[in-house]
Amino acid sequence: MYGALADGSRRTMVDRLSRGPATVKQLAEPLTMSLPAVLQHLRVLEESGLVSSEKVGRVRTCRLQPAALQAAEQWIADRRAGWVSRLDRLEEFLNGEEQ
Amino acid sequence: MYGALADGSRRTMVDRLSRGPATVKQLAEPLTMSLPAVLQHLRVLEESGLVSSEKVGRVRTCRLQPAALQAAEQWIADRRAGWVSRLDRLEEFLNGEEQ
DNA sequence: CTGATGGTTAAGCACTCGCTTAAGTATCCG
DNA sequence: CGGATACTTAAGCGAGTGCTTAACCATCAG
Numbered sequence: 001m002y003g004a005l006a007d008g009s010r011r012t013m014v015d016r017l018s019r020g021p022a023t024v025k026q027l028a029e030p031l032t033m034s035l036p037a038v039l040q041h042l043r044v045l046e047e048s049g050l051v052s053s054e055k056v057g058r059v060r061t062c063r064l065q066p067a068a069l070q071a072a073e074q075w076i077a078d079r080r081a082g083w084v085s086r087l088d089r090l091e092e093f094l095n096g097e098e099q
Numbered sequence: 100m101y102g103a104l105a106d107g108s109r110r111t112m113v114d115r116l117s118r119g120p121a122t123v124k125q126l127a128e129p130l131t132m133s134l135p136a137v138l139q140h141l142r143v144l145e146e147s148g149l150v151s152s153e154k155v156g157r158v159r160t161c162r163l164q165p166a167a168l169q170a171a172e173q174w175i176a177d178r179r180a181g182w183v184s185r186l187d188r189l190e191e192f193l194n195g196e197e198q
Numbered sequence: 199c200t201g202a203t204g205g206t207t208a209a210g211c212a213c214t215c216g217c218t219t220a221a222g223t224a225t226c227c228g
Numbered sequence: 229c230g231g232a233t234a235c236t237t238a239a240g241c242g243a244g245t246g247c248t249t250a251a252c253c254a255t256c257a258g
Contacts, residue, residue, distance in 0.1 A: 014178055037216070080172065133247075157203070
């Protein structure tokens, strides 16, 4: 999940998919690498649950799975919130000290 | 940044730090690995900007850098929002079609 | 000073990652 | 049918990652 977003090429693919579904060819277009390489990235994204795809005829269409993205976002938000609230308590404590 | 969160041990460290500052020893405690290994993870977290640390006497104290976490959160939120709003437009379009 | 504590450096090793090329397979078009 | 298109599989390779052990340095307590 986090590993899937660790790679810049994969983030480019997610970025593209955030603007709507795309074929493998379309995903590969802004990337300077072979098609098999793109397939490998796509597999990582699918296994992480971030992306799903289905094949119709000879074309595979890929789309984002927002729920999975939300899980990553939530984990980060939770950690950050915990830390920020700790800072708030510290500030409160320091303000109390002053008087 | 995303690479830093790709590793489970590093996420455990971030989780610990989200509940307040900690020494290297304390970060290592829940991890089943040698201290040098923890140091290496810490370096990755510092280079990503997620964590900062300072040494006083022989003790190094580490703390979370919420701003960096927020950047990651924001990237994900943006991509997810783009996709969700696309779904909204699709829904609008389909509702319009019905009439 | 001496031992214990907390951290740091260096070297090395197994494994994974991201990519490649080469050679398929399965449609679709004319 | 025959060629072009869109993927797919397999094999392999160089670089990077995550870990280890061994040795070392710097502080602090007694």
